[in-house]
Amino acid sequence: MERATHVALWFLQRLEGNVKSEVGPMQPRELLALVRRGEIKPETMLRKDDSAWFPASEVGGLFEAAYRPEINYYCPSCGKQISQPPVTCANCLHDVGAKEAREVKQAIKAIPSDPKVAKQSSADDGQRSVQSWLRNKVARKQK
Structure with a gap:
């Protein structure tokens, strides 16, 4: 039996003057792109699917993932x-x-x-780089 996978849909709240508007639905990759462009900041209000609004800073790993x-x-x-x-x-x-x-x-x-x-992010990149080098070195020795 196949399990249906649910991709979370994200919405963000924009404040233009005194007017609040809702942008979305967006897939996670679109949300990450907005973080990378600086359009989503820690104080930006987001919601996932039908949840209540919360600051982007409460989304665990969002900003870290955007900069990997x-x-x-x-x-x-x-x-x-x-x-x-x-x-x-x-x-x-x-x-x-x-x-x-x-x-x-x-x-x-x-x-x-x-x-x-x-x-x-820089520390993670360095660690991944060393791990990648080590994997390649071991793979070459096994050949």
Whole structure:
């Protein structure tokens, strides 16, 4: 039996003069894009699905997630973008293994206004970089 997956829908409240307006529904990736552009700040009021309004600062990990580099994967056979492996490329039907795809990190252009977020993000990137290097080193030795 298949389980239906529910993607959360997000709404934000904008105040223009004395007028409040509601923007949405948005998918999580759209919400992250607004954080990256600086349109959502910690004090911005959000709601998830039918919940009550709350400040964006109460969404655990929202600002941290927005400033992590986005990783895109590409098929080694045809070069088209694919979802995270293992997966079959929809373009050329190549079965792409977990370590076979080309990974490209997209740099986030916006600079977080909260220095704690920037510091944590940099620390996470360094840790991931070391872990990635170590995985590649071990994989080469096993070949």
